[in-house]
Amino acid sequence: MYFFTSRERDVFKDFLTERFGLAFEEHRHHFLDSALAGRMEDCGIDSAVVYRRRIENDNAELSRLADAVTNNLSRFFRNPGQLQAITDFVVPELYRGRDARHRAISVWVAGCATGEEPYTLAMTLADSLPESTEFHITATDISRRALEIARVATYSPSRVRALPASLRSRSGSNGDGAFRVSDELRRRVTFVEHNVLDSPLVHEADLVLCRNVLTYLAPAARQLAIRTFRESIADGGFLIIGNSETLPRRSGFNAVVTPWARVYRRPCLPSE
Template sequence: MADLLTDAEFNQFRKIIYDASGITFSETNRSILDSRLKERLREKNIEKVQDYYALITSDQGEFKTFLDSITTNLTRFFRNQPHFDALINYVIPHLIEEKKATGDRKIRIWSAGCSTGEEPYTIAMLLKDKLPAPYTFEIIASDISLKSLMVGQQGFYADSRIAGIPQNYLATYFNKGEGGYQVKPDLMKTIRFDYHNLRNDSGSRNLDIVFCRNVLIYFDEAAQKATIDRFWASMAKHSYLFIGHSESLFGMDTKFEFLKTQWACLYEKKE
């Protein structure tokens, strides 16, 4: 098995990761990169780090698998409840009020960096329950991890993963199966899971709401700014952005306005 990464190899790998995804590895999280790299070397039965580097630069499929392996997919249903309180009590009423004038009856949402799907399914349950007729919604859920997207698409969550879901929602939107719960088809069809690298333009436009929580912390300032600018381009003239509670756009040259509601803080696009 290969030795630990040399400084030169560490710089080589973190550059290709950054160029492809915007994810930044520093000395403080170097050990994570090292351990994930070891796993891939074992999996592919490769001894030398440079041989694996040659593989990921020539095999796009393996490179995607490698990027998948280095991302942290920590999530849960109803994570950071105040954000969802602000969504239901502030954002949705304001959007509905505006849409009355335009005749547009659909609310478009992007869950960026959705991991294994708990966030988009949480949003979908809330909107199914709270959104008044005749309004409808659609959710795009994207991630750089194909493995995580597969979990979201399948919509099956082990018993240990459903903590936080209110009992009435569990009964309404899930079927109990062996060892876990399956999201019902009616809820599943409101979400489209899609592979997307935030380094690139998603192609989406006129989105009313974007959730991108606990993703920007993995980017440096330049990658954060580029990502936020791409969000701006994808969003409707009046729309809302949710980022992680430990993240901030403070000090960033952005056109988003800070918005403090009685439930949570978020950002607003007003043109």
């Protein structure tokens, strides 16, 4: 394995922070070193300088590096309290006093990893909303490899264990020892490669879900991502982040404590 000097590592750290906002504190140096060394080995490169030049000029390799240095761990039905806050508080709030509104509910799942989170949300919404209510989920990530897995929508039994049995049977089928999300639900989710530091992909979103992503970002990148979400969310729309994450003061969102979880809301502009 290639051994990086701290100076060489810093060059890659700065590059990854600038491109993707990713932060690598000291306790993650070993992880970063082995991910970088693995990519260099696959490319047949044994110089940090040459590899640095390579990722500057080769988007496909940059994407493979992004795959290698991100933690794509996800689970179906992660933090059920937050899901309940969505069905029992967020959705009714979105519809309160807006009977005339017929457009579909628009959701952005940022940092969706291998798809468990957007599919869980699709299952939960399909199960709790009246049949006539349309919704669409745009799910994004910087990891191409994770997005490919998400699009296939087929998971081993151990990965869907947390799904309540009744919901599982309504949301997909078992075959060849794996669970496959139904076509009906897959139709509701679109996966797109996107960096949360870039301008928003979804406009007038009713809800942005970005859980367990901000924690991997450097402080300035976190601020930028939150600004992107604020631009994306419609007046009165919602943002939900990971249970162990917090928004900085003056984020432009109001915190709402529901019986199930804390959610953040973009204030409505006063009507003229």
